[in-house]
Amino acid sequence: xxxxxxxxxxxxERFGWAKLTEPxxxxxxxxxxxxxxxxxxxxxxxxxGVQVCTGVLLLLYYRPSANxxxxxxxxxxxxxxxxxxxxxIHSWAANLMILTAFLHMFSVLFLRxxxxxxxxxxxxxxxxxFLVLGFGFSGYLLPWNTLAFFATxxxxxxxxxxxxxxxxxxxxxxGGEEVTGATLSRFFGIHVAVLxxxxxxxxxxxxxxxxxxxxxxPPGVEAKxxxxxxxxxxxxxxxxxxxxxxxxxxxxxxxxxxxxxxxPWELGTKADPFGAAPAGIRPExxxxxxxxxxxxxxxxxxxxxxxxxGIGAFGLAGAIWVLLPFLEGRREKRGGTLIRGAGIFALxxxxxxxxxxxxxx
Amino acid sequence: xATLQNNGCWRVLLLAAVxxxxxxxxxxxxxxxxxxxxxxxxxxxxxTPEQFSQDIHAQKGLTCxxxxxxxxxxxxxxAMSKAAGFRGKIERGQxxxxxxxCHSDGNFMRKYNPGLRTDQFSQYQTSxxxxxxxxxxxxxxxxxxxxxxxxxxxATDTRSKIYALNIAQTCAxxxxxxxxxxxxxxxxxxxxxxxxxxxxxxxxxxxxxSAPTCTTCHGNHGAAPPGVDSVRNVCSxxxxxxxxxxxxxxxxxxxxxxxxxxxxxxxSNHGITRPTDAKLGxxxxxxxxxxxxxxxDCDRARLGILAGLTKLDESIKSADRLLxxxxxxxxxxxxxxxxxxxxxxxxxxxxxxxxxxxxxxxxQDIEAGLKITAKDLQAGKDALAxxxxxxxxxxxxxxxxxxxxxxxxxYIRQLEGSSSKGRA
Numbered sequence: 001x002x003x004x005x006x007x008x009x010x011x012x013e014r015f016g017w018a019k020l021t022e023p024x025x026x027x028x029x030x031x032x033x034x035x036x037x038x039x040x041x042x043x044x045x046x047x048x049g050v051q052v053c054t055g056v057l058l059l060l061y062y063r064p065s066a067n068x069x070x071x072x073x074x075x076x077x078x079x080x081x082x083x084x085x086x087x088x089i090h091s092w093a094a095n096l097m098i099l100t101a102f103l104h105m106f107s108v109l110f111l112r113x114x115x116x117x118x119x120x121x122x123x124x125x126x127x128x129x130f131l132v133l134g135f136g137f138s139g140y141l142l143p144w145n146t147l148a149f150f151a152t153x154x155x156x157x158x159x160x161x162x163x164x165x166x167x168x169x170x171x172x173x174x175g176g177e178e179v180t181g182a183t184l185s186r187f188f189g190i191h192v193a194v195l196x197x198x199x200x201x202x203x204x205x206x207x208x209x210x211x212x213x214x215x216x217x218p219p220g221v222e223a224k225x226x227x228x229x230x231x232x233x234x235x236x237x238x239x240x241x242x243x244x245x246x247x248x249x250x251x252x253x254x255x256x257x258x259x260x261x262x263x264p265w266e267l268g269t270k271a272d273p274f275g276a277a278p279a280g281i282r283p284e285x286x287x288x289x290x291x292x293x294x295x296x297x298x299x300x301x302x303x304x305x306x307x308x309x310g311i312g313a314f315g316l317a318g319a320i321w322v323l324l325p326f327l328e329g330r331r332e333k334r335g336g337t338l339i340r341g342a343g344i345f346a347l348x349x350x351x352x353x354x355x356x357x358x359x360x361x
Numbered sequence: 362x363a364t365l366q367n368n369g370c371w372r373v374l375l376l377a378a379v380x381x382x383x384x385x386x387x388x389x390x391x392x393x394x395x396x397x398x399x400x401x402x403x404x405x406x407x408x409t410p411e412q413f414s415q416d417i418h419a420q421k422g423l424t425c426x427x428x429x430x431x432x433x434x435x436x437x438x439x440a441m442s443k444a445a446g447f448r449g450k451i452e453r454g455q456x457x458x459x460x461x462x463c464h465s466d467g468n469f470m471r472k473y474n475p476g477l478r479t480d481q482f483s484q485y486q487t488s489x490x491x492x493x494x495x496x497x498x499x500x501x502x503x504x505x506x507x508x509x510x511x512x513x514x515x516a517t518d519t520r521s522k523i524y525a526l527n528i529a530q531t532c533a534x535x536x537x538x539x540x541x542x543x544x545x546x547x548x549x550x551x552x553x554x555x556x557x558x559x560x561x562x563x564x565x566x567x568x569x570x571s572a573p574t575c576t577t578c579h580g581n582h583g584a585a586p587p588g589v590d591s592v593r594n595v596c597s598x599x600x601x602x603x604x605x606x607x608x609x610x611x612x613x614x615x616x617x618x619x620x621x622x623x624x625x626x627x628x629s630n631h632g633i634t635r636p637t638d639a640k641l642g643x644x645x646x647x648x649x650x651x652x653x654x655x656x657x658d659c660d661r662a663r664l665g666i667l668a669g670l671t672k673l674d675e676s677i678k679s680a681d682r683l684l685x686x687x688x689x690x691x692x693x694x695x696x697x698x699x700x701x702x703x704x705x706x707x708x709x710x711x712x713x714x715x716x717x718x719x720x721x722x723x724x725q726d727i728e729a730g731l732k733i734t735a736k737d738l739q740a741g742k743d744a745l746a747x748x749x750x751x752x753x754x755x756x757x758x759x760x761x762x763x764x765x766x767x768x769x770x771x772y773i774r775q776l777e778g779s780s781s782k783g784r785a
Contacts, residue, residue: 074695074696078693084693084751235777239776240776243769243772243776246769247766247769247770247773250769251762253762254762254763257755257758257759258755261751261752265691267695269695
């Protein structure tokens with residue numbers, strides 16, 4: 001303990017650690033019936049940490065080439081001590097992270113935590129969500145198995161439909177006209193260097209903004225507390241909320257371990273670029289709603305390519321979603337109702353289309 | 362009124378122009394005037410332009426006159442005058458010779474299809490059909506019976522009577538007709554038997570157009586039943602390894618001396634079904650005991666081979682089952698799965714080696730397969746043991762996590778309890 005004290009003093013003397021962490025000691029978290037939603041951001045952050053740790057371990061054995069990728073993952077799964085656990089946790093954590101990121105986004109939307117002055121927190125969070133989806137898309141191909149190969153083929157083909165720059169984007173993503181070893185190298189580079197770098201920066205920004213503006217209160221609670229300040233209930237961020245957050249992380253860890261042990265992530269068969277695409281090629285669940293929509297859109301709508309319209313609509317919806325806080329405008333009540341309606345519609349649409357995508361043949 | 366008259370005038374002129382154009386068009390298209398009449402006659406004289414246009418000869422520029430003589434440029438009955446060389450209906454007795462005029466002429470055929478053989482007629486003369494034909498039997502097959510007439514298509518055309526999938530049906534038109542074949546005293550069940558054979562299955566269900574059909578074993582233009590001595594040669598065209606082993610086996614000389622037709626003794630001919638290990642047994646499918654006696658050396662060898670094959674087959678199946686359980690539990694066993702294919706190959710090889718009739722050779726293949734399945738069984742057991750180990754590890758981890766959660770919960774309660782007391 002004495003040593004720890006000395007270390008703290010040593011750091012404090014040189015870096016002013018106590019001053020730096022001062023705001024954290026004063027930070028409080030409101031207590032109300034919707035406080036549980038505050039944990040989602042932390043859980044997503046924890047899962048990102050799990051991804052970084054397991055990703056680094058996988059990097060020790062993974063070989064990013066069309067000839068070796070599948071075999072190296074197979075080696076990790078069968079020969080490396082606890083390789084199966086690391087790889088399964090990496091895959092499961094990726095999916096859970098995307099799920100919690102989506103839930104976090106919707107919770108912020110429905111609790112209207114995006115309102116002034118937290119517009120940039122929302123924007124940085126939305127960009128983080130897109131980056132997380134990018135992690136999912138680029139990481140899916142890395143084991144170089146049949147399903148991933150053909151799903152990436154379909155996914156990049158959709159990118160090719162973007163007007164004007166579609167083909168250039170497709171070639172840029174694939175490293176050529178087709179999905180080959182060059183695509184794998186690119187996706188690997190994007191997955192382990194580009195996206196983690198950008199994500200780390202944005203997480204820092206996001207956390208700094210959360211720290212700067214504190215936890216948002218739902219409008220109803222905020223109004224009640226304004227009228228009667230005696231009902232205000234808060235807890236300290238350190239240690240009270242942090243300890244609760246650690247409990248949530250432990251639960252997440254337990255869920256991850258259970259999934260990895262009982263349902264290890266399967267590897268499938270090695271991709272054969274010259275083979276026929278297996279029946280029922282589908283993207284990962286988090287892209288299913290878009291995939292199913294594009295499947296259902298008629299080939300031509302008013303002489304315009306249906307798929308193109310679909311991609312355009314999703315692009316527009318994504319852009320509107322990022323700029324949502326700025327669209328609420330001054331008429332907060334009406335704008336808030338509209339945004340809540342749009343949120344309910346988007347949530348129902350995503351859930352319904354995802355279920356339909358899995359049920360449809 | 363003047364306008365109406367003018368309109369009427371224009372209509373007459375337009376109609377005249379259309380009729381002239383149609384007449385001119387018709388003349389230009391019908392250099393072969395035979396079809397003008399034969400296209401509308403009743404069968405058997407009817408040959409429509411549509412029908413004839415499908416004929417490979419018409420497509421190569423030949424006309425009715427090429428076979429029937431006459432002058433197709435004349436539009437009246439002079440076209441069919443003797444002076445114009447008209448031969449009329451070609452009698453069945455003249456058909457092979459008439460076709461051979463061109464098809465046996467290498468110089469002539471080279472102009473149309475240099476790759477096409479020109480020995481069909483000479484082969485026909487060696488066939489059972491050709492020999493009976495030479496004796497004056499006009500019921501036997503001649504060229505048009507198999508190839509068709511007036512709409513004769515190349516063998517690559519799926520509508521052709523001699524397209525691989527249609528050959529058996531073409532032969533069956535006569536050979537499955539009991540009344541028609543009665544004078545020849547040969548069976549008429551070949552087609553029915555072929556339809557249940559493994560060869561037919563490969564051809565139709567498997568879509569393998571190189572699978573055997575009638576002509577593969579009997580020949581086409583030189584069609585004849587393969588003699589007892591030729592059976593092995595015919596089968597060996599595809600079943601190379603089996604034939605090589607059979608040639609070195611003791612059975613070859615014994616069968617030859619007994620006048621038995623090689624492969625057919627155990628496998629039959631038209632109704633060859635997929636061979637199973639039951640052929641080595643004593644049940645209805647068993648073949649060995651048709652010649653061998655119970656308890657003799659060969660019977661003991663048969664029992665040993667059958668036991669070995671059954672053991673390997675069972676071993677493969679149990680390894681498959683175990684690996685499937687491991688796989689469904691999420692274990693990675695693809696390497697063992699791949700090895701299973703090698704074990705299956707060993708079983709197939711052992712079954713092929715039966716044709717050597719040497720138990721020690723068959724035993725080698727069985728042993729090789731058993732070694733692989735033993736490894737795969739072990740891989741399956743290891744995978745299941747690993748699965749159980751993981752589950753136990755999970756249980757321990759979950760207990761630790763729960764304990765930590767409980768500890769945290771009480772720590773938070775204590776922390777908040779003491780701070781509220783402090784505040785109070």
